[in-house]
Amino acid sequence: MPGTHPDVVVIGAGALGAATAWFATRAGLTVEVVERGSIVSGTTSACEGNLLVSDKEAGPELDLALLSHQLWRGELGEFGGLWEFEEKGGLVVAATAGGMAGLTELTERQRAAGIDVREVAADEIHDFEPHLTPDLAGAAFYPQDCQVQPMLMAAHLLRLARELGARVRTGTTVTGFLRDGDRVTGVRTDRGDIAAGHVVNAAGTWAGELAALAGVEVPVLPRRGFILVTEPLPPTVFHKVYAGEYVASTQSSDEGLQTSTVIEGTRAGTVLIGSSRERVGFDRTVSLPALREIAGKALALYPGLAPVALMRTYLGFRPYCPDHLPVIGTDPRAPGLAHVAGHEGAGIGLSVGSAKLLVEAMTGATPTIDITPFRPERFSLQEVS
Amino acid sequence: MTDQVSLTFDGVAITAAAGQSVGAALTDAGIRSWRSTRRGGRPRGLFCGIGVCFDCLVTVDGRPNQRACLVPVRDGMRLESGGLREVDARG
Amino acid sequence: MVEFDLAVVGAGPAGLSAAVTAAEHGLRVALVDAGTQPGGQFWRHPDEQHPRPDEGRGQHLWSRFTDLRARLHGLESAAATTGRIELVSGHQVWFVEPAGEGFALHLTAVHGETRLPRVRAAALVLCPGGYDRQLPVPGWELPGVMAAGGVQALLKAHRSVAGRRAVVAGTGPFLLPVATGLAEAGAEVVAICEAGSLSGWARRPIDAAAVPSKALEAVEYAALLAKHRIPYRMRTVVTAIHGETEVGAVSVGRLDRSGRLRTDVSLPDLDVDLVAFGWGFTPSLELITAVGASTRVDVDESLVANVDDWQRTDVPGAYVAGEATGVGGALLAIAEGELAALAASRDAGRPVSEASVRRLQRQIARGRRFAAAMHRAHPVPAGWQDWLRQDTTVCRCEETTLGEICDARRELGATDARTVKLLARPGMGWCQGRVCGFAAAKLAKPVGEALTTSDLAPLAKRTFAAPVSLETLATAPTESDGAT
Numbered sequence: 001m002p003g004t005h006p007d008v009v010v011i012g013a014g015a016l017g018a019a020t021a022w023f024a025t026r027a028g029l030t031v032e033v034v035e036r037g038s039i040v041s042g043t044t045s046a047c048e049g050n051l052l053v054s055d056k057e058a059g060p061e062l063d064l065a066l067l068s069h070q071l072w073r074g075e076l077g078e079f080g081g082l083w084e085f086e087e088k089g090g091l092v093v094a095a096t097a098g099g100m101a102g103l104t105e106l107t108e109r110q111r112a113a114g115i116d117v118r119e120v121a122a123d124e125i126h127d128f129e130p131h132l133t134p135d136l137a138g139a140a141f142y143p144q145d146c147q148v149q150p151m152l153m154a155a156h157l158l159r160l161a162r163e164l165g166a167r168v169r170t171g172t173t174v175t176g177f178l179r180d181g182d183r184v185t186g187v188r189t190d191r192g193d194i195a196a197g198h199v200v201n202a203a204g205t206w207a208g209e210l211a212a213l214a215g216v217e218v219p220v221l222p223r224r225g226f227i228l229v230t231e232p233l234p235p236t237v238f239h240k241v242y243a244g245e246y247v248a249s250t251q252s253s254d255e256g257l258q259t260s261t262v263i264e265g266t267r268a269g270t271v272l273i274g275s276s277r278e279r280v281g282f283d284r285t286v287s288l289p290a291l292r293e294i295a296g297k298a299l300a301l302y303p304g305l306a307p308v309a310l311m312r313t314y315l316g317f318r319p320y321c322p323d324h325l326p327v328i329g330t331d332p333r334a335p336g337l338a339h340v341a342g343h344e345g346a347g348i349g350l351s352v353g354s355a356k357l358l359v360e361a362m363t364g365a366t367p368t369i370d371i372t373p374f375r376p377e378r379f380s381l382q383e384v385s
Numbered sequence: 386m387t388d389q390v391s392l393t394f395d396g397v398a399i400t401a402a403a404g405q406s407v408g409a410a411l412t413d414a415g416i417r418s419w420r421s422t423r424r425g426g427r428p429r430g431l432f433c434g435i436g437v438c439f440d441c442l443v444t445v446d447g448r449p450n451q452r453a454c455l456v457p458v459r460d461g462m463r464l465e466s467g468g469l470r471e472v473d474a475r476g
Numbered sequence: 477m478v479e480f481d482l483a484v485v486g487a488g489p490a491g492l493s494a495a496v497t498a499a500e501h502g503l504r505v506a507l508v509d510a511g512t513q514p515g516g517q518f519w520r521h522p523d524e525q526h527p528r529p530d531e532g533r534g535q536h537l538w539s540r541f542t543d544l545r546a547r548l549h550g551l552e553s554a555a556a557t558t559g560r561i562e563l564v565s566g567h568q569v570w571f572v573e574p575a576g577e578g579f580a581l582h583l584t585a586v587h588g589e590t591r592l593p594r595v596r597a598a599a600l601v602l603c604p605g606g607y608d609r610q611l612p613v614p615g616w617e618l619p620g621v622m623a624a625g626g627v628q629a630l631l632k633a634h635r636s637v638a639g640r641r642a643v644v645a646g647t648g649p650f651l652l653p654v655a656t657g658l659a660e661a662g663a664e665v666v667a668i669c670e671a672g673s674l675s676g677w678a679r680r681p682i683d684a685a686a687v688p689s690k691a692l693e694a695v696e697y698a699a700l701l702a703k704h705r706i707p708y709r710m711r712t713v714v715t716a717i718h719g720e721t722e723v724g725a726v727s728v729g730r731l732d733r734s735g736r737l738r739t740d741v742s743l744p745d746l747d748v749d750l751v752a753f754g755w756g757f758t759p760s761l762e763l764i765t766a767v768g769a770s771t772r773v774d775v776d777e778s779l780v781a782n783v784d785d786w787q788r789t790d791v792p793g794a795y796v797a798g799e800a801t802g803v804g805g806a807l808l809a810i811a812e813g814e815l816a817a818l819a820a821s822r823d824a825g826r827p828v829s830e831a832s833v834r835r836l837q838r839q840i841a842r843g844r845r846f847a848a849a850m851h852r853a854h855p856v857p858a859g860w861q862d863w864l865r866q867d868t869t870v871c872r873c874e875e876t877t878l879g880e881i882c883d884a885r886r887e888l889g890a891t892d893a894r895t896v897k898l899l900a901r902p903g904m905g906w907c908q909g910r911v912c913g914f915a916a917a918k919l920a921k922p923v924g925e926a927l928t929t930s931d932l933a934p935l936a937k938r939t940f941a942a943p944v945s946l947e948t949l950a951t952a953p954t955e956s957d958g959a960t
Binding site for chain 2: 510512517522523525526586587607608617618619620621622623625626627628629630633634635636637638721722760872873874875905906907910911943
Binding site for chain 1: 571573582874884887888889890891892894895898899901904905906908938939940943944945946947949950951952954955956
């Protein structure tokens with residue numbers, strides 16, 4: 001690639017890379033995206049496309065979620081149709097009175113933190129979800145929970161960025177970094193070097209490996225998840241429906257298999273049924289016990305799905321950091337390098353807020369919200385498991 | 386064991402040879418489509434004929450999405466055309 | 477819990493031959509088959525519960541089948557003095573799980589109640605067979621357009637004739653039995669449209685059907701074509717199908733030597749109510765990828781299993797025979813099934829005849845050479861995309877059009893088949909890309925580029941080898957439950 005010298009090289013053409021390319025080109029920067037596979041080939045193609053506030057409590061991740069929500073509806077609102085943006089709302093259900101009491105406490109804290117949430121009495125649940133089991137103690141409704149089709153979202157953001165002059169090079173593997181002392185001045189790839197003012201590590205679950213290539217430690221680790229996909233159905237599940245324990249499991253660091261129910265319909269008619277979390281490295285072996293547990297828990301909520309056929313299942317690797325916060329920002333240990341990764345199961349929804357904050361940091365603009373909780377150098381060696 | 390069985394398709398009586406598939410019985414009755422597609426509402430019937438393509442899905446005795454090419458006829462069987470499965474809340 | 481030395485999946489020519497041979501060598505065998513009775517697609521025949529005197533009508537190698545069937549019945553009985561076979565008909569494997577040194581096959585009934593939810597075996601012979609390869613054509617989603625094999629299945633198993641006036645189109649020797657079968661059953665076959673030119677392969681078109689040992693079959697076809705006055709048109713393709721709610725007519729076109737559509741030749745439309753399409757065969761590969769065996773692309777651009785001289789895959793204990801090692805017809809499949817069984821028996825410590833092994837290996841090598849020549853003579857024509865329109869349906873399940881696939885590539889930047897699938901959904905529906913997979917993979921590449929393993933393997937990976945209900949999954953026994 002002789003002669004190219006973009007302001008920014010973005011490594012990774014998934015949701016985070018795409019959003020970064022878009023916000024960077026919008027900020028007037030020249031951008032080149034390099035991707036070792038094809039576009040949207042990593043975790044972006046193996047997730048559900050959640051934009052959730054319901055699983056968050058007061059803190060930096062909620063701030064990031066609210067910022068992202070604003071961007072999805074505002075600055076990116078005109079494109080929503082392209083990626084099936086749907087403000088369908090989330091319904092978190094509690095099976096027992098005890099579970100409902102816990103849910104009520106959570107919603108009170110969330111309301112105080114600015115989340116729009118209303119309690120749903122047991123006898124109102126069927127107005128929201130007629131096919132849910134009648135044996136529920138109550139629920140909470142989160143109108144801000146949204147859904148996008150993640151692959152279409154990332155692909156269209158890349159297209160929009162290309163229309164503003166960005167270049168996307170697939171099948172191009174970063175093999176190292178160009179350096180000037182500590183400073184990162186570009187990337188080495190299997191198809192030649194690219195010098196750039198900024199290099200953005202948006203390599204998703206593989207961001208840790210990439211950071212290591214640059215000699216810095218960013219502890220992004222894989223957490224495997226499976227999703228079941230049903231036959232196409234008429235509209236059956238109208239909101240994003242979660243079991244109450246889902247919120248707890250997203251914050252857990254347990255190594256073993258954890259499952260908690262997340263069910264939602266899609267435009268294609270299929271119902272997506274999750275979720276599982278396992279720390280098994282990058283093992284792609286399909287685990288029947290995990291699939292079985294997901295199916296069993298889904299039927300407890302939607303017994304009517306029992307005869308429904310599953311056409312397929314897919315697995316992905318959520319990129320998570322030990323403190324369950326993403327890594328967003330420039331890296332003082334390697335000036336010129338920035339990271340935007342490690343969003344665990346929330347990367348699609350948080351991609352746009354994260355990318356906006358990162359571009360602000362790279363261009364020296366005033367950050368919309370405090371970015372320091374996400375700083376890449378926050379992990380001391382002891383904290384890294 | 387009889388050589389002819391009687392069944393209904395959308396309430397209309399048809400007969401078939403014992404041992405035939407539902408798809409063959411419908412074909413012999415001159416019926417070529419019994420499902421409409423989700424997106425385009427287009428008619429579909431047998432295509433691959435051997436259980437691979439799922440184009441010939443039909444409701445058999447109330448069980449939706451059975452492959453007409455694979456299900457053997459049975460005396461008194463009720464066949465219904467349609468599209469997607471309706472989910473029953475009670476399971 | 478049932479325990480077996482060997483599980484054979486598929487009871488067509490390869491699987492029947494494998495199961496019978498292995499049991500005769502003393503192995504306890506489970507033979508799992510989706511059909512209600514053994515025979516596979518090749519030997520589909522009327523329901524044995526309602527016997528017909530003309531059971532073998534329209535069949536080839538029928539005596540091989542009746543011999544295998546008789547041996548199978550003997551081996552199913554408690555009186556069998558060698559190994560035994562448990563036949564599990566009407567069930568499909570939906571998941572393969574490692575089970576100690578062996579495999580656990582999770583089963584679901586094709587229709588009705590599941591009789592046996594799981595079969596565990598020390599070794600596997602996978603004989604999943606295949607189905608007609610399809611190419612999209614404008615209008616091919618209309619009722620009355622069928623896979624040639626589906627038309628054949630209706631004739632052979634059900635004595636049903638799918639239409640009154642038919643055109644049989646595509647490429648390959650399989651078009652001949654379908655056309656003659658239709659004609660013998662009383663349909664008018666207005667043409668066989670063979671896209672190939674067959675030059676350099678054989679001087680007479682009919683030789684296309686002539687497997688060296690099957691010269692008689694070729695003569696028989698020639699006689700039947702003449703008897704029923706079926707025109708055999710080479711370098712001819714169906715380019716569009718017309719009709720409102722079902723097929724009424726087709727347009728046909730002529731190809732040049734390079735397989736491109738000739739614009740200087742105009743042929744009249746054919747009035748038909750049935751179109752039978754076959755462009756060779758696509759082997760079923762999901763079980764092969766499920767066990768983790770490696771794959772390659774064969775001469776006909778089908779993804780097939782890698783096997784050694786003994787039908788062994790690179791996964792210990794997993795063997796493959798029949799079309800899944802490369803499409804080559806029933807005789808080859810029978811030989812491969814037998815060899816796989818000998819290999820499995822030998823690997824299980826049973827004595828086998830080395831002479832038989834060598835004989836089979838020679839026969840298989842010959843069969844492979846013949847199959848490769850046949851594939852070269854019947855390629856998918858280079859110009860098959862010429863007659864597609866932007867609104868032509870490519871994926872029948874998701875109703876994805878060519879235009880949507882083009883948009884995924886040109887507008888959205890998809891550079892491979894998997895990404896096209898993610899963005900435009902071909903292959904995401906009920907059949908999981910079994911029908912449109914080949915065409916969608918070709919359309920994801922620049923015209924004329926050959927398919928590679930990395931194009932096809934991701935599409936052939938289907939974690940659920942068959943649709944399975946949530947209830948079945950939720951109650952499935954798994955190896956993690958401990959010893960039972």
